[in-house]
Amino acid sequence: MTHIFVNIPTNDLERAKAFYTALGCELNPLFTDENAACVVWSENIFFMVLTKEYFSTFTDKEFADPKTHAQVLLSISRDSREDVDRIVEAGVAHGGTAPGEPQDYGFMYGRDLIDPDGNGIQFMYMDPEAAAKGPDAYMAEQARA
Template identity: 30%
Template sequence: MTITFINLPVRDLLSAAEFYRALGFTTGHTEPDGDSMVLTVSDNTRLLLHVRSAFEAYTGVPTSDPATSREVIVGLSAESRERVDELVDRAVVAGGESLGVGSTNGPMYMRGFRDLDGHQWSFLHLAG
């Protein structure tokens, strides 16, 4: 089985973890140094949150500012259009920023948001 690991720098580890728990991600464990935390998104996906200084030490370069630049957009699938809307609505209630109404492109329905640190995410459903 292949597991995907999404690593993100955050300003406040506990607030970021609380935000993602509101989306249904489950807390795995905090690293012994207290600067990183692992959350389970699904059986095959983990989200690793790192305080910015730990992320920079790990990567060896400064982090970019998500308010002025975009390095990646994280997209996750959902089982229905309704679930896409539910997840984005939950993100907004938890303090995230909606990127507007959902959009349809052929069989794909997608809706996006930015998390507490400005990282851009989208949930999408592929009808099929």
């Protein structure tokens, strides 16, 4: 089984823990201490939120400031458009920002959320039928209907 661990730096670990738990995530206490928090998104997806000092023990590279530089674009699926809106609104209520307008492609809906440290996450919903058939075939069917 493959698991995904995304390591992200934070300036304030307690603030980051409060932010991600407000989004509905749980923390795995076995991998959470004064240096890091293991944020559980699902049984296979985790964020390791690390203090900058601890993060720097894993790399010799300089930090890119996530408030001004993009390094990756993370996208996490939700079960509905309403779930996308709900999680983004919870993030904004707990110190995040939601830049830009929602992206609505009919078969796919997404919104961006920036955490208090500047790390960006896109939350998206894709119609299961469009995911199974591919967006072109799904949109062609919708046009014929």
